Amino acid sequence: MHDLVIRNATVHAGSGTPGISADIAIDGDRIVAVGQIDEDAIEHLDASGLVAAPGFIDVHSHDDFQVLTEPDVTHNVLQGITTVIVGNCGFGAAPSDAAQVQMKAIQEVDSTFKLWAGYSGYLEAVDQNPPSLNVAALVGHHTVRRAAMGGVEKRAPTPDELATMRKMVAEGMEAGAVGLSTGLVYEPGRYSETSEVVAVAEEVAARSGIYVSHMRNEGDGLLDAVRETIGIGSSAGCGVEISHHKAVGAENWGKVTQSLGLIEAAQADGMDVTADQYPYTARSTMLFALVQNGTFGSGSGGAMGRSSPDEVLLCSVPGASGLEGRTLQSFVEEWDLPGEDAANRLLSEHGNEVLVAAFGMDEGDVRMVMAHPSTMIGTDGLDRGSKPHPRAWGTYPRILGKYVREEGILSLEDAIWRMSGFPAKKFSLKDRGAIRPGAFADIVLFDPKTVIDSATFEDPRNGPDGIPHVIVNGKFVVKDGKHTHARAGRALHRADS
Ligand SMILES: [Zn+2]
Structure with a gap:
């Protein structure tokens, strides 16, 4: 009797080889078999139409x-x-x-x-x-x-x-x-x-x-x-x-x-x-670092490249969340200042922890x-x-x-x-990143026909579509698209340590 059997999935081993139609048996925190599984299990998951990939x-x-x-x-x-x-x-x-x-x-x-x-x-x-x-x-x-x-x-x-x-x-x-x-x-x-x-x-x-x-x-x-x-x-x-x-x-x-x-x-x-x-x-970083590296200065820009003020969105402004989502350009216009000066004024008013997204x-x-x-x-x-x-x-x-x-x-x-x-x-993580007998049961199940992100710059805190189940060390942390609140993770150590 297995703890969990995932049936009828298209199983990707994680090694770059094409998927195969198979079942996956899990005991405790490990995958114990991949193939046709006849043995019974305490819990079954029908994964027809889904890809099973290593987490x-x-x-x-x-x-x-x-x-x-x-x-x-x-x-x-x-x-x-x-x-x-x-x-x-x-x-x-x-x-x-x-x-x-x-x-x-x-x-x-x-x-x-x-x-x-x-x-x-x-x-x-x-x-x-x-x-x-x-x-x-x-x-x-x-x-x-x-x-x-x-x-x-x-x-x-x-x-x-x-x-x-x-x-x-x-x-x-x-x-x-x-x-x-x-x-x-x-x-x-x-x-x-x-x-x-x-x-x-x-x-x-x-x-x-x-x-x-x-x-x-x-x-x-x-x-x-x-x-x-x-x-x-x-x-x-x-x-x-x-x-x-x-x-x-x-x-x-x-x-x-x-x-x-x-x-x-x-x-x-x-x-x-x-x-x-x-x-x-778009990249995302501290506004302070962009200024310090010359992103809004004259010339061709420094170590972090150039962006114009209309390419910069405020992500996080501690203590002034009402400003989040505005562009640097909107402050350039409001204050009638060049981009770098407007950025410096934001930093002096709100501190160096301001985070931005910057196209470029x-x-x-x-x-x-x-x-x-x-x-x-x-x-x-x-x-x-x-x-x-x-x-x-x-x-x-x-x-x-x-x-x-x-x-x-x-x-x-x-x-x-x-x-x-x-x-x-x-990164030398032993028995991770693979679906095979003996590997840890870190598995993601998704629908290859529908999987897509729905997080946007305007509305970023959105989970994806088409990823119904996620398993960590043999336990569901996402089931039917919902977080189970299982705390199934652990600290991993370099394989040879
Ligand atoms: Zn970095």
Whole structure:
């Protein structure tokens, strides 16, 4: 007698092979059989007409704190995500006191948080108060730098400070973190020289982790930034993941042809270099960071590319939610100020935590990056304010509905690979991202004919259509399209740790 048998599904293994018609048997938290299952079960699910795929692994999550403060993480599980990899763009969860300062801009920081010791303490906190999905963590470079140097310092670390940073990274890796992330456009990571990043990445390389980077430049300097990123992995001796691969600013459109070429060249040299992407032409970030990087200044724009004020939407304005959804252009007109001055006035009145969505990418580039075999999928979601970028709710169904079914950019089996087996392999998550006997029962069931995102920039907090069931470690977290509130997740550790 099995615990659960899913019958008549089109089963995708997550390895890029086409689906097969089969049943899936689950005992406890594991898949025990795939094929024709005659044995009876306590619970049955008729999945006729549905695809069963490995639960999606969001390689680019910023929900480090949200998995603890809002353990339902509804925006994730409704779209079929069963594992998030947190700690991206340099924003890591430990040491916890530095993390609470560093995260303020992108996460709701709860002052009642108990402090945790290092990444071992963070992963324990996840296990003690489990969310509805699994959590794996990257060590964040900003957070260890801030902790080791006592704040945002616009200089290189002293040898002692660098040794402290290395120790913190080593602790994270020993605790089971999957790698190290940087965000070299943000404070304080932007003040790091390449050699500092190589030094901390060596602690990761020594423990078979990977180097993940929001690169120093995604605009005019994109190609040099890709070279720096690959060079850091090469010098330290570890694999590389380029975060949210894109070219920002109209003058840089088309450069992804060359950045993809650099990835191909590194792969041909035997390096493990891959990337991730969210399927939209708008990015989302702190307004402060856009100003600091020259997005609204004169010239061709800096590290984050150019956007005009009418391309910028306010997502989250702490204490002034009535402003959310307005464009920067509306303030330019109201105050009769240039874009940068209007942005600075917003920051001085409402603080540096203002989050925005900013258009500035080319749809052709998005498709080209998506179709390239180096690309996996991640949300980069920031579910804050009343108008968050819709990627927090819509990334996976948008890939499956718009880019697979409607536009044919990817085949279904290829898209599923980029959402499950590929990230599990890259981030060393054992027995995840696969439907086969022995794998953990993280499964998403969706209707390939109807699956689609419904989150928009105007109305972003909408779950998808066509994803009726999501299973995490053998338990339904979404059933018949509704969150069950099951807290079935756990902390995941790098496979060899
Ligand atoms: Zn980023």
